[in-house]
Amino acid sequence: QKEVEQDPGPLSVPEGAIVSLNCTYSNSAFQYFMWYRQYSRKGPELLMYTYSSGNKEDGRFTAQVDKSSKYISLFIRDSQPSDSATYLCAMGGGGGADGLTFGKGTHLIIQP
């Protein structure tokens, strides 16, 4: 079983829809969770960071972490064509600088 599971998609939704992206993980040592957006042939861009279970909201983006279920989500409200990209979940352990463990990424397409 891989450490982080993420459906690669593609996920295609109409403009204005609410998008739900998810990852599951198996390593209970992960303590912080991130969502990155990556456009084609570009490096990942940090979107959201969460450290504990619960919700975190930033503009149209909401990140949810459920450590008991080892499940994290990213919601995008009022989706726009410019949101079309690959979204990667990433996780790290506690204490000091750690390399991150990434999901495969979900390719999201917002249809105008």
Place this chain on the structure above:
Amino acid sequence: GAVVSQHPSRVICKSGTSVKIECRSLDFQATTMFWYRQFPKKSLMLMATSNEGSKATYEQGVEKDKFLINHASLTLSTLTVTSAHPEDSSFYICSADAGGPNNEQFFGPGTRLTVL
């Protein structure tokens, strides 16, 4: 946010040659930088952790003699792919730890390496 640059953005080389990729943190100091490799439709895979002034820590399965990492200053880490082969062709991405309380990493734009 913090800015990380990589150079070159794209490189094509012949098999057997060595290629150096630079990763720079432009507006902050990074005691720790990371090197990742990304295959098409695959996740980013951590290759090594680079600490300023000390030897890099390599992930299992990554050949340290093939992927030489040098972190000579707080703003620069280099990855040298030695004796490159076609199977080394990939997208290499670095990230830098800004040293904040949240362990946030900021990524460079990546380097596309093609070995002929």
